[in-house]
Amino acid sequence: MSDGEDGDAGEEATEAAAAARAAETAETVADRRKPVVVVVEPETPGNVGTIARAMKNFGLTDLKLVDPPEIEEDGEAYGFAGHAREDVLPNAEEVTFEEVVANYHTVGTTAITGEDDRSHERFPFKTPVELRESLKAVDAPTAIVFGREGRGLNNEELSRLDEVCSIPADDDYPVLNLGQAATVLLYELRDLTVDETQLPDTEVTRAPxxxxxxxxxxxxxxxxxxxxxxxxxxxxxxxxxxxxxxxxxxxxxxxxxxxxxxxxxxxxxxxxxxxxxxxxxxxxxxx
CATH class of the missing domain: 1.10.8 (Helicase, Ruva Protein; domain 3)
Incomplete structure (x- = not known):
């Protein structure tokens, strides 16, 4: 083999190694950008199952529970979880709120927001679409934190979280139940969590x-x-x-x-x- 051929082969090997490292890095970043889902003091197992199912729908697997009710394999949570009963729900981890705050970039969810910058706990806030765009630039472990069914997250808890997200809804009745809120928010984040969907290729090739x-x-x-x-x-x-x-x-x-x-x-x-x-x-x- 000539010196020129040796050089070409060496360059190709270097480029291949660089491409492999870039692909590995991209995969790592994609994995890191998939948030974990945290539910603080859920009151009913059914809501835990509903959230697990929504996670499964939109490519998330890591569920963490703060002071949850008892989750039984033949109970309501597994009944509501669909195929998430196979992995998301049985692998759910019980944690403390302090552990979540210490280890993740946190996004608290709330239906009640502040109207201006005098309400520091609930303002400023992002919509789910705005949150999706924001998280595209975050290369850190991220947690989406949902509160209790009846009361949500309180001001003290929200003040310890990094960002606040709220789903726009009718002013007469803006409060979604826990399962609905999780489904809507995780749907809007799907660009960060789902590589492919069941939908066919929608790219249109225009006629000549x-x-x-x-x-x-x-x-x-x-x-x-x-x-x-x-x-x-x-x-x-x-x-x-x-x-x-x-x-x-x-x-x-x-x-x-x-x-x-x-x-x-x-x-x-x-x-x-x-x-x-x-x-x-x-x-x-x-x-």
Whole structure:
């Protein structure tokens, strides 16, 4: 092997090693950004199961409970947990509030917020969407902390947490139950926790411009056959161009429309031919 080949091989090996380290780092960061979920003094096992299920839905596995009720395998929590009964719920860890504060970047959840900066415990606060964007930049263990069913987190607890999050709801009744709040918030954080979903690829490949222009030609023929006045046809042609421009149709969609207007134009042409042959009046034109 020549010196040049040795150099090329060495560079390729270095690049491959760097790529592997970058991939490993990215995976580590992704794992670190997945928050743990903490529930402080939940009153009913059913809510614990509901939260575990929401965690399973949105790619989270680490559940921590502060002073929980007794969780029995044949009880309400496991009944509400769905497939989370297989891993999230049985692996839930009982911790203290102090341990959570000491070891995590913490986000407290609350329905009742401060109206201005005089309420330091509950203001400022983020919505779930704002929290998602904020946490994208946090490379630290993070805990989403939910409070009690009836009272939530109190001011003293919130004052010890790093951030506050609140779900926007109707002012007449802004309080969600514990399971609902967890489901909504974890759904909004899914970009940080879920790599792939059950939904198919939603990326749309726009039809080739030549096919789109063929459609516009067919549509122009169709408009001409309707007997509309020229300025009306021009306006309708422009409206169709704007509509199709916003829609970004796929190749299959455009081909289906081409087939439809091809047949429509052929029928209209045949009708005009028959009208002329039998001296019938043509399709009525606007006056």
């Amino acid at each position: 411009e030549a096919d789109v222009e063929r459609f516009h030609d067919f549509f122009d023929e169709f408009l001409a056959a309707t007997g509309q006045r020229e300025h009306v046809r021009e306006k309708n042609a422009l409206l169709m161009r704007r509509l199709l421009g916003r829609a970004h149709p796929t190749e299959r969609e455009v081909h289906s429309l081409l087939g439809t207007f091809r047949k429509a134009n052929a029928k209209l042409e045949h009708a005009d031919h028959l009208a002329a042959k039998y001296d019938e009046p043509p399709y009525p034109k606007e006056q």
